[in-house]
C-alpha cells in the first residue's frame with residue numbers, strides 16, 4: 317500500500333465502470349473503492365473483479381461493506397480480488413480479527429454523531445475512516461470536532477467532501493487521508509472524471 321508519507325492519502329469510492337477507474341487512477345488516487353453494500357453504487361463481485369484487474373499495484377483496492385455476514389464479506393472480497401475491506405456496520409472485534417488473520421487491510425468506517433469521535437484501533441483496524449452517520453450520503457459533519465490523533469495514526473476524513481471544501485476540511489482536521497464518493501458525481505452513483513481530477517488536485521494541494 318502507498319503509505320502516503322508526507323502527502324495526503326486520497327481514496328475515490330463507489331467506482332462502477334472502467335471509465336471511473338481510469339479517471340481515479342489517472343488523477344493519481346492512492347485507493348479506489350467498490351461498494352458491495354446496499355447502495356446505488358453497488359457492484360457485484362464479477363464486475364468488481366474485472367475493474368480490479370485494471371488497477372495498478374500502487375493503488376489500494378477496497379471493498380466496502382455494511383452490516384453483511386462475515387461469509388458474504390469474505391466471498392465478495394475474495395471473488396473481486398480487492399486488497400482491503402472497509403466495514404461500516406456493527407461488525408465486532410471477532411469479525412475484524414478473523415479478516416485481519418486472512419490478510420486483508422482493514423478500514424473501519426465510523427460515523428461521528430454529536431461530536432463524539434471514535435478512537436483509532438478500537439476494533440483492531442489498520443485505518444479508521446470518520447464519516448457522517450449515514451455513509452455515502454454526501455453529508456458533512458463538524459470536522460473541527462476532531463482533535464487528538466497522533467501523527468502516526470492513519471485515519472481518513474470522509475462525508476460530504478468535494479473539491480470546493482476539501483482544503484478547509486483538511487486544514488481543520490489534519491487527517492492522514494481523505495475519501496470521497498458523492499462529491500465527484502453528477503448524479504447519485506454516476507462519477508464525473510473532471511470532478512475526480514479536480515478533487516485529487518484540491519486534496520493534494522491542501523495536504
Ligand SMILES: O=C(O)c1ccccc1N[C@@H]1O[C@H](COP(=O)(O)O)[C@@H](O)[C@H]1O
Nearest residue numbers: 329353355451452454475476496497498
Ligand atoms: O457509497 C455508498 O453508497 C456507501 C454505502 C455503504 C457504506 C459506505 C458507503 N460509502 C462510503 O461513504 C463515504 C463517503 O461518502 P460521501 O462522499 O459523503 O458520499 C466513503 O467512505 C464511502 O466509502
